[in-house]
Amino acid sequence: MTTISASPQFFQPPQRRRRSAIGGVLRGLIWTRAASAAAARSRVTVVMLGFMLLFCVFVGRLVYFGALPEHGSAAWRSAQDSIAAARPDILDRNGDILATDIRSVSLFAEPRKVLDADEATELLASVLPELGDSATRAKLASNAGxxxxxxxxxxxxxxxxHDLGIPGIGFLQENKRFYPGGNVAAHVLGGVNxxxxxxxxxxxxxxxxGLADLHALGFAQNEGLAPVKLALDLKIQHAVRDELIQGIQRYxxxxxVGIVLNVRTGEVVAMSSVPDFDSNDPTEGLEKDKINRATAGVFELGSVFKMFTIAAALDTGATTLSSVYDASVPLRIGRFTIHDFHGKHRPLTVPEVFIYSSNIGTGRMTLAMGGWRQFEYFKRFGFTHKLQTDLPEVGAPIVPRQWKDITAVTASFGHGISVSPMQAAAAAVALVNGGIYIPPTFFPRTAEEAAKIGTRVVSARTSAExxxxxxxxxxxxxxxxxxVPGYDVGGKTGTAEKVIHGxxxxDQNLNSFLAAVPMDNPQYVILTVLDDPRPETPGAGRSSGANVVPLAGNILRRILPMLGIQPKPDTPAESLLAAN
Known part of the structure; x- marks a missing residue:
């Protein structure tokens, strides 16, 4: 007999099975409705929180804008633009800060909110007397935003x-430029408004x-601007300026003027023109005697130019170091007569023409070479056009329109042609670095980068000579x-009569000395200039050898160790101590 087994539910009565099924359906419906209700409550909560957040933001912005001036005005937008005009730090080559931004507070007014312009003007004048004028009263009484x-x-x-509580008067924080060194690098850094x-x-x-464009587009805000590094060395800059100030007082x-150039890169390691000004108050720089004489001023530099004439003559083959020129009598050209300041009154070799600074010998050398060739070399040296450098303050050279024989002869010893000291220093770099002219720069540059932009102006042999x-x-x-003991210093002096009223x-000279060091492997060119020096003591001379040369020697003694140039190993210790 077959036995069938089944669950007890299989044998439930039909009525009971119907009640059980209906209960299950009801329980399902109740659970579904409860879940739906919970989900709906969650959604409502999220929406409410979102509305509350938007409401808080809206109210916050209303409060914020309510505390500000009428920001829709063009004047207010202009103020915001100036406030946002942050500037990058300027650093020297070692990372020392030359210029930076600090925060300052400025006073503004919303004239439409000023209740009584007369009372507000009177109250402001009690703290700032300069605001008690009619111009301030007119501003406060206007309808400006x-x-x-x-x-x-x-x-x-x-x-x-603030304690006066004047309606319509407020304060804004903005950026102010600060120069920790004050005057130290004024003509290099310049200033801001x-x-x-x-x-x-x-x-x-x-x-x-590009900084001005960033400001205009609103990208240059208070932070995030990368610092700008210069080739300038603050320690050397300070030493040069300090010695120039002492030189002005002594003589x-x-x-x-003092300039230090790297002959391999063209970098300006130091540049000072004294009198100068405090970069924190750039309006001082508008005073006539505080012009940047290093790049903006152009001068007849006198016998310093002889080195360029002699270099051109050597390079063309018109002369050699063994050539001899008659300096026993003055040189006559038409109605003009050329004399020597300290004449030897005898024939001179080229080295003697150089060290005795003979106008006659240099003039004869120029005539042998040809004035047109001399002019071509002056073009190569950059004397016939404006200097290309990073500073906006650059003076244009003054060059004769016609290059006649007398013009070429006088220009050979620096008369009748005016250039800036920086132009002369940059040209001298080519005379000692192997013959390559490198445009000067105030920003870092490697020797490899300089080689790509340098141009040959004289041969390596001429440079060696x-x-x-x-x-x-x-x-x-x-x-x-x-x-200076321990260092192979080389150089050329210049004593030029100043042009006064044409x-x-x-009795007024512009004296200069252009030095290079060390001469066996030049690294730096140093140009020093004194404007109208006087005898240090009664009876002392006024030529460059009596003033600007010892001044340059003092500069060299201070900066050569800073530049990393070691004295010769065989130099006696007592000489180095005396030199420093």
Whole structure:
């Protein structure tokens, strides 16, 4: 007999099975509705939280804009633009800060919210007397949405004005440029205006390299601007400037210039023109005697030019180091007569023409070479066109329109042609570095980068011959007072009569000395200039050998160790101590 087994449910009565099925359906419906209700409550909660967040943001923005001036006005937008004009830090080659931004507070007004212009003017004048004028009253009585009243307030003045509680008067934080060194690199750095925009020097250059465009587009905000590094060395810059100031005092000069160039890269390691100004107050730079004489001023540099003439004559083959020129009598050209300042009154070799700085010998050399060839070399040296460099303050050279024989002869010893000291220093670099002209730069540059943009102006042989003449002049000629023990210094002096009211003055000179070091492997060119030096003591001379040469020697003693140039191993210790 077959047995069938099944679950008890299989044998439930039909009525009971129907009730069980209906209960299951009801339980399912109840669970589904409960889940739906919970999901709906969650969605409502999320929506409510979202609305609450938007409401808070909306109210916050209303409060924020309610506390601000009428930001829809063009004046207010302009103010915001100036506030956002942050500038990058400027660093020297070692990372020392030359210029940076700090935060300052400025005073503004919303004239439409000023209740009583007369009362507001009177209250402001109690703290800032300069705001008690009719111009301030007119601003406060106008219908403008926003006006500046005073830029860069001190915290104490800000608090005093705040305590007055004048309706429609407020404060804004903005950027202010600060130069920790003050005057040290003024003509290099330049300065900015009250809106933190570059108006002179490398500050203006940096704006022209894209910073101004970033400001206009709103990308240059308060942070994130990469610092700008210069080739300048702050320690050397300070030493050069300090010695120039002492030189002005010692020799009662009107002004002085000092330039240090790397002959392999063209980098400006130091450049100072004294008198200078405090970059924190660039309006001082507008004073006439504080012009940047290093690049913006052009001068007749006198006998310094003889090195360029002699280099051209050697390079063309028109002369050699063994050539001899008659300097026993003056050189006559038409109605003009050329004399020597300290004549030897005898024939001179080329080295003697150089170390005795003979106008007659250099003039005869020029005539033998040909004036047109001399002019071509002057073009190569950069004397016939404006210097190409990073500073916006660059003077154009003054070159004779016609290059006649007398013009060529006088130009051979630096009369009748005016260039900036930086132009002369840059050209001298080519005379000692193997013959390559390298445009000077205030930004870092490698020797490899310089090689790509350098142009050959004289041969390597001519450069070697000029180095010999440079060293000979410091050993035996007019540059002896710059012969720093332990270092092979070379150079050429220049004593030029200044042009006063169109005539050459007999008692005012512009003296210069261009040095290079070390002459066996030149690394740096140093140009020093004194404007109208006087005898240090009664009876002392006024030529360059008596003032600018010893001044250059003092500069060299201070900076050569900083430049990493080691003295010769066989130099006696007592000589080094005496030199420093």
């Amino acid at each position: 926003f006006v500046w009243l005073k830029r860069e307030l001190s915290p104490a003045k800000q608090q005093q004005i 009250v809106d933190n925009q570059g108006i002179a020097g490398l500050e203006k250059t940096i704006d022209g390299q 009662h000069a009107q002004a002085a 000029m180095r010999y003449l440079f060293r000979l002049n410091v050993e035996k000629g007019s540059g002896r007072k710059a012969n 005539r050459y003055s007999k």
